[in-house]
Amino acid sequence: MTACLNKEILKIGLVSVSDRASQGIYADQGIPELQSWLESAITTPVEFETRLIPDEQPIIEKTLIELVDQSACHLVLTTGGTGPAKRDVTPDATLAISDREMPGFGEQMRQVSLHFVPTAILSRQVGVIRHDSLILNLPGQPKAIKETLEGVKDSEGNVIVRGIFSAVPYCLQLLNEIYVETDPKICDSFRPKSARR
Numbered sequence: 001m002t003a004c005l006n007k008e009i010l011k012i013g014l015v016s017v018s019d020r021a022s023q024g025i026y027a028d029q030g031i032p033e034l035q036s037w038l039e040s041a042i043t044t045p046v047e048f049e050t051r052l053i054p055d056e057q058p059i060i061e062k063t064l065i066e067l068v069d070q071s072a073c074h075l076v077l078t079t080g081g082t083g084p085a086k087r088d089v090t091p092d093a094t095l096a097i098s099d100r101e102m103p104g105f106g107e108q109m110r111q112v113s114l115h116f117v118p119t120a121i122l123s124r125q126v127g128v129i130r131h132d133s134l135i136l137n138l139p140g141q142p143k144a145i146k147e148t149l150e151g152v153k154d155s156e157g158n159v160i161v162r163g164i165f166s167a168v169p170y171c172l173q174l175l176n177e178i179y180v181e182t183d184p185k186i187c188d189s190f191r192p193k194s195a196r197r
Helices: 030-041 057-070 090-096 103-113 118-122 142-150 164-176
Strands: 010-017 046-053 075-079 127-130 133-138 151-153 159-162
Touching: 010 030, 010 057, 030 046, 030 075, 030 142, 046 057, 057 075, 057 090, 057 127, 057 133, 090 133, 103 118, 103 127, 103 133, 103 142, 103 159, 103 164, 133 142, 133 164, 142 151, 142 164, 159 164
Parallel strands: 010 046, 010 075, 075 133
Antiparallel strands: 127 133, 151 159
């Protein structure tokens, strides 16, 4: 049973998937980078739920289900575990617990990353909907996280290729009616005129 989503405060689940970071071998960088960027980009009230877990598909699935169904997160962002290696199972877990796939998010993340590294084509990141919540797989590297969220900019700061977060506020509005605003200097969110307040 889905928890009732709060219509006023955006709740975001942040999940870092890493065997070594979850074992304390090194400090996790994914969640701090994600939270820092989101706090600077989002201008409406926001709360975070964070999880640091190993690359185990059953654990990832359970965590995603918990964040959506029990914690009532409007948006869940994962970082790590999206490559072709055998231990990279984040997309598999995400698809397994989804109701619908949103392929444009994965396509755009790879498009953005290809401006920086040719190995972006090896990424298996996906975007999905579970109930009324959006779940997105992001890269594992802090630099790549910011790039995929924010997009490609020229030397003067003009956007060449939009990052995925420019579409997230309108997607959440369509899913559960929450109205999210962003700082246009960091990420200009897009929605049709008829959907603006």
